[in-house]
Amino acid sequence: MALARRRTSRAGGHGPVSAAFARVSAVAITVALAVLPQVPAAAKDLGVRGETWAIAEPDLLQVLEARLLELERSGAMAAIEDEARARVRARLETPEPVAGIAPATELRSRLVDPSVVLDRDVRLPDGTLLAAAGTRLNPLDHTPFSRDLLFIDGRRDREVTWALDRPGPATIVLLAGRPLELARRHGRPIFFDQGGRLTARFGLAATPVEVRREGARLRVTEVPIPDDGAGP
Template sequence: MRVLLASILLAGLAGSATASSGARSLPQAIDHGQMGQTWPVAEPDLLSLIKARLDHAKATGKLDEMNRKFAERVKSRVMRPVPVAGISPAEETRSWEFDPSIRIDKDIRDHKGNLIAVAGQRVNPLSASPLSKKLVFIDGDDPAEVAWAIQHGSDARAKVIFVSGSPFELMKVHQRRFYFDQEGRLTGHFGIRRTPALVEQRGDVLLVTEQAIPRRGKGA
């Protein structure tokens, strides 16, 4: 009897709940049918695709042309590297001292275990290896700066470093070695923003000078 009464009450509550929900009935799945033809996902083998394109380029002669253009670009970059950004001609002379000393983070020992430097010690590289040559930074496309650099001596006395221009072209003209400041690492290290510039040793520091010089069309 109690079971029957409970069943009647539950049925009544379910009916009330359904009636009170109104339009908020539970969502139902609807079959809309097939919307269109479908295909399985197929991804071509990337290596096979690349090989097919290379074979086609080789067969049509495009591969040889691509190799030739690539070799020309590489040669051009070697002969004339990308100029160092942010460097301009010096309009006034200014000099400053550069201390190359570094602080040692940990003890340094030689191959026999002998202590060379202790952690926290400041070491000046110039004490062990003096700067044997002047470092001369120039714009290799400026004849006035090239002439100024040559005046500082031969290869044995000065290392001429371009920030722009083609070192190889002028090597043939002046019969001496020229270098290039790749990515501006040296000029950035010394804080050089103008050329021509000179770096030379003065005691236990380096003296850096950006030198204003006469230029064509500017008199003096």
């Protein structure tokens, strides 16, 4: 009977031995948790191995400031500024000619529809829809076109004379030549088709050309000028 009770205690795990073991384990865990935070860190300074040098790279801004000051003192800065102004002035005085333009050889006329189809919605700043994508708009319905456009090659005196002698209000636009010089010489504004945007818009391939409004469209007319042997 005593043997049976002893076996039952070992098998059930609730006897005096198990309880004592549980108390010992709890005490061991508590002691371990109390001791661990007091263990010093293992990291240490390993010292320096090999030779070392101080960082001697100069500050980039200081280098630039010193260089600019040197250029200013030597007069080189003024020369650089003068050269930059001269380049800009040269581009304004003699812009790059629009490519692919030749003198007109015959009288030709055609109508151009300036309408555009919107590829996106157009809205006012407050979000109000002004025109939806896919809408076809004709600028002539909203913008007056009261002055003819005269496209010429400013390097050809005959074309310049033709444009200046045209009756009625007109705007002269060069596709080549020196617009500022001609404006000073003739005392009237003369423009240049920078980048050939208007040339591409109207499909121009020759000069001189007259563009005038005709209802809701624009009439583009190439006008040949006879070569009288005087001037280029």
